[in-house]
Amino acid sequence: MESKKIKAALLGLGTVGTGVYKLVHKRADVMVDTIGAELEISKILVRDINKKREGVDESLLTDDWKEILADDEIQIVIEVMGGIEPAKTRILEALHAGKHVVTANKDLLAEYGGELLDAAAENNCDLLFEAAVAGGIPIIRPLKQCLAGNEITEIMGIVNGTTNYILTKMFEENMSFEEALAKATELGYAEADPTADVEGLDAGRKAAIMSSIAFHSRVRFHDVYIEGITKITSEDIAYAKEFDCVIKMLGVAHNTDKGIEVGVYPMLLNKEHPLASVRDSFNAVFVHGDAVDDAMFYGRGAGELPTASAVMGDIIDVARNLKYGCSGRISCTCYKEIPVKNFDDVKNKFFLRLQVKNEPGVLAQTAKVFGDHKVSIQRVVQKHVEEKAAELVISTELVKEYHLKDALRELKEMDSISEISSIIRVY
């Protein structure tokens, strides 16, 4: 086989960029066997070319995007800068210049995935993004190829390692949320500002991307209902254990007759569910299709080399498409237009904890309010009964979100109810 060379440019040299750079070098010896060509990173776009970077060939560094864009030898642009701009503009410019793009940018894809994929298709270019959901775990390609014969009705996953680590520590070591977050920060799992993780924004972006692909219909970040894990307490964890459940922050999406339901929130999940045993910072995505039945994909959702693994798989695919002259072979697969339901109309089961006055009639009053709002109760248990106070632990049947919201609003104003301590959905 004639040995050619495929040149790529790396945009960004942070954690993921460094991982990709290392991995491309580590795999140099097998590239001719794998893709019929050598693979070379010939330029790296960074903000500051004078910053010291160990193990990186400094002659490759540039801070001039136009230099990369104008270089006709560069066939692949690997965008690992993150954020919306300037990443978006650069990806579009690269595609319009006929360059193929591999990106790990979930923020961008969750907002502008459609626009970017359209640009790729117009230019017969590949735009691949396996790393954007669940890091190293193969999920985009399995959905677009292996499971392409299915109608997927459900996709849900633990797609944020930081929050899974925190919930695991709360569950297994009885840490409080604050203690677990501190530990996650210490280990580098959580960033200095952990908002995007603990408030579910990061998971929400991934939920948008993965449901778009699973259901063949564009779901955008703002379509996703989002609730973080900051309100989960040790008491909730204790109840979860009592019910043989764990609490996991899940991105959950269903394709129903009336539209797509998609949200990110903590959930009580039975211990026997395959996602329940996903511990620490691991991620997993669970899929239900009409042919495959249940399937799950498990692995590292973040980190230098796991994410680089996904990026490298995409680069290899781009290179194979170049070799066979079939770039753009699998582009946008959103050929349907399914509406996303207003989350208020979604039905869920709930676990609720109410702090009430220990007076006769409180339970009846509470039950009446739920009944008035069509919230059907599956179970009520009175706990922690003291002289003046008690706790009502309530499990509902499947109820519409807005019915529950209305009931809780009315309950909150009742004198006999001092606090609504927990509102957690149940799988």
Next chain:
Amino acid sequence: MESKKIKAALLGLGTVGTGVYKLVHKRADVMVDTIGAELEISKILVRDINKKREGVDESLLTDDWKEILADDEIQIVIEVMGGIEPAKTRILEALHAGKHVVTANKDLLAEYGGELLDAAAENNCDLLFEAAVAGGIPIIRPLKQCLAGNEITEIMGIVNGTTNYILTKMFEENMSFEEALAKATELGYAEADPTADVEGLDAGRKAAIMSSIAFHSRVRFHDVYIEGITKITSEDIAYAKEFDCVIKMLGVAHNTDKGIEVGVYPMLLNKEHPLASVRDSFNAVFVHGDAVDDAMFYGRGAGELPTASAVMGDIIDVARNLKYGCSGRISCTCYKEIPVKNFDDVKNKFFLRLQVKNEPGVLAQTAKVFGDHKVSIQRVVQKHVEEKAAELVISTELVKEYHLKDALRELKEMDSISEISSIIRVY
């Protein structure tokens, strides 16, 4: 988009064939969106065209292979007959006639995968076989594409649903092997002759295929050391629980400096390992790569529609390759030649149960034999001590298989040892 038609022939109309037939019809409405063409099964090869088959268009049935082979409109042959011959000859003839092949035939691939893939490459044809390992679970394509940037050092899996069902029932419901097998037969999980399942032959074929792909080097069925689960007893299960382990029949393959180690056998596996929570007839494949770290793929390893899901994914891939003129885009990936180690030289940890006479000095004698054969003992506990007899429960360190075999051969001949009740590897 101009609507073309892609015609395929189905060889075999058993469980999987019927599933494929149904699924192709069920997905007819989205094929133009998915592959830019309609997909039609235009002929079905069966042994007896007069047999009644509900829901199947009888005009498609034929018992004449040559009719399919000579039909230039048929571009894809879907082989779901199983067995070595005539499947092998037909696949080779189809490839030589320029037809693409999708197969679920693990028996054939585990023996003749190299030959068949060579024939596919010579004829620029696709030969895809996602369904051959772990049924509906995407594993072949993730390995060949998503994880192509990794050096995979370990792949192991629960790749036989029947034995996993049996072991789950033994573990969770304290059934004996015989009771659990009877239950599996009743439910249709086990065949009338369960040998291929319970003796590990089926799993061995899958282990050969998946390690070939993971390590880029051909592993054949006869290279795989195989041991079934028929010797696993309720006592073994009880000890597993005591050690916080489960017992799973695993296909285990490692790529070491000295060659590939590959075998199928029951193993004690810590409860926290992701494979430990794979219950009932589910399958899962666990992979360790130098970039991705740990990953796992979970789902249905058999059954009409799950297997059809994998076949359908392959058909769609073949059709996309036809659309883009890139057939044969990913063919054989065994570009290395790594020797497979003699299993005697493989190191494992073992759990052993020995029934011994309750006499002074027995432990010392036993320990000496192990020591003489370089078998290092990690722990010995004397159990079930009666007046004349006792049980020694022994855990070894990592020892070479042949060292243990030699030690056990010598121990068996000692008067003070009445029985070696269990020899189970420990992960």
